[in-house]
Amino acid sequence: MTSDSRPHPIALPDTRARRVVENLLKGSGVRLNGDAPQDLKVYHPDLFSRVLHQGTLGLGEAYMDGWWEADSIDEFTYLVLRHGLGERAHTPSERLMYRLQSGFFNLQSKARAYIVGEAHYDMGNDLFERMLDPTMSYSCGYWKKASNLYEAQQAKLELACRKLKLEPGMHVLDIGCGWGSFAEHAARHHGAKVTGITISKEQAELARERCHGLPVEIRLTDYRELEGQFDRIVSIGMFEHVGQRNYDTYFRTVDRLLPDGGLFLLHTIGSNTSRVSADPWINRYIFPNGVLPSIRQISQASEDYLVMEDWQNFGADYDLTLMAWLHNLDATWYQIAHNYNERTHRMFRYYLSVCAGAFRARNLQLWQVAFSKGKSGRYDAPR
Structure with a gap:
C-alpha cells in the first residue's frame, strides 16, 4: 500500500x-x-x-x-x-510464559525440530526466491566492499570458505543448509564435497535442484542424527533454532563429527544478554521456538569441546541485508500476491522492518565464530 x-x-x-x-x-x-x-x-x-x-x-x-x-x-x-x-x-506475562515453557520443556527437542521448517521455511519457495538474491542466502550479507545484495551474499559465502581454509576434495558438513547457497558456492568455487542438512522440505527440494551436477548431497534430517566424520563443518543462520537446553549437545555433536585438526565456522545472530527470552510476535509468526544466544552462552557451551580461534561481529550489515530483502519483497509482491493474502505481506514487511531497526539500534548482533579441534599452529582469520 x-x-x-x-x-x-x-x-x-x-x-x-x-x-x-x-x-x-x-x-x-x-x-x-x-x-x-x-x-x-x-x-x-x-x-x-x-x-x-x-x-x-x-x-x-x-x-x-x-x-x-x-x-x-x-x-x-x-x-x-x-x-x-x-x-x-514486553509485558510481564510474556516473559513469564516463555521462561516457564523453556524451563520445563525442551522447545527445540529432536521431536520438535521440524516445527520451524513447516511454519516458516516451507511457506513458499516462490516468496523466498523473490525476496532473496540469486544465491538464495537467507542470512546476513557481508557489505564491507559490496554495493548490492548479491555482492554482499557472495562475499559472505566466500568469507566463510576462506575462514574454513577450504581445499579441493575436502568433505564439508553444512548444518542448516537452507536452499543450498553455501553448498553450491563451496562445491563450485572451491572443489569441496558438501553434505547439507535442513529441516525444511521446501528448502531440501530446491537445494537439490540448485546443486544438481555438483558433489553435493542434501539431507532432510536433524543435526543430532548425523554420523561420520567431516573435514570441515559450517553452520550459517541455524544456531538461532538450537535453544539453550541443546547448546551442549550441539557442540558435542560438532566435536564428534570433526576430526583432529578440523575447523568449524558458526554464523549466528546474537543477543547482548544471556537472558532466555524471545519476542512473542517473532516467536508466534516467524520463528517458532527460536532463541538468540549470547557471547557467554556460546563460549561456555563450546569450551569443553573446541578452541575458539576468531570472533567477528558485523551485525550492522544485517540492517542493509534486511532492507534489501524488504525492497525485493515490495518490488515483486504483485507477482505472487495471488498465492498469499495481504496479511501475509504485512507480516513479512513488519518482520523485515523491525529486525532491520533492531540491528540498526545494535540491540541484535551478527557473529561469525571460528573454532578448531586440536589444531596446532597459528590461525589467521581473513576479513
Whole structure:
C-alpha cells in the first residue's frame, strides 16, 4: 500500500491508554499521526489499549490487521529501541510464559525440530526466491566492499570458505543448509564435497535442484542424527533454532563429527544478554521456538569441546541485508500476491522492518565464530 492510497489517520481518542503511549514516546523522535517517516499513523481507536495489554505481540498483530502504519517501520523501531522502550514493550506475562515453557520443556527437542521448517521455511519457495538474491542466502550479507545484495551474499559465502581454509576434495558438513547457497558456492568455487542438512522440505527440494551436477548431497534430517566424520563443518543462520537446553549437545555433536585438526565456522545472530527470552510476535509468526544466544552462552557451551580461534561481529550489515530483502519483497509482491493474502505481506514487511531497526539500534548482533579441534599452529582469520 502506497502512502497515497492509505486512509487518513483517525482523530486520536482521549483515553488514558493513548496518554500513556504518548508519554512513553516523548523524547523518542516518534509522534502519533505526525508527518515524519517514523511517525505512527493510527487507524483504530483501540490500538493503544491493545499495545499496552499485549506488548510487542499486540503491536505486531495490530500492524498485520491494518490498525496502524508508518512510512518507515524500520526507523520507528530504531528510534523506540534507542529510547529504551525495548524491554518495557514486553509485558510481564510474556516473559513469564516463555521462561516457564523453556524451563520445563525442551522447545527445540529432536521431536520438535521440524516445527520451524513447516511454519516458516516451507511457506513458499516462490516468496523466498523473490525476496532473496540469486544465491538464495537467507542470512546476513557481508557489505564491507559490496554495493548490492548479491555482492554482499557472495562475499559472505566466500568469507566463510576462506575462514574454513577450504581445499579441493575436502568433505564439508553444512548444518542448516537452507536452499543450498553455501553448498553450491563451496562445491563450485572451491572443489569441496558438501553434505547439507535442513529441516525444511521446501528448502531440501530446491537445494537439490540448485546443486544438481555438483558433489553435493542434501539431507532432510536433524543435526543430532548425523554420523561420520567431516573435514570441515559450517553452520550459517541455524544456531538461532538450537535453544539453550541443546547448546551442549550441539557442540558435542560438532566435536564428534570433526576430526583432529578440523575447523568449524558458526554464523549466528546474537543477543547482548544471556537472558532466555524471545519476542512473542517473532516467536508466534516467524520463528517458532527460536532463541538468540549470547557471547557467554556460546563460549561456555563450546569450551569443553573446541578452541575458539576468531570472533567477528558485523551485525550492522544485517540492517542493509534486511532492507534489501524488504525492497525485493515490495518490488515483486504483485507477482505472487495471488498465492498469499495481504496479511501475509504485512507480516513479512513488519518482520523485515523491525529486525532491520533492531540491528540498526545494535540491540541484535551478527557473529561469525571460528573454532578448531586440536589444531596446532597459528590461525589467521581473513576479513
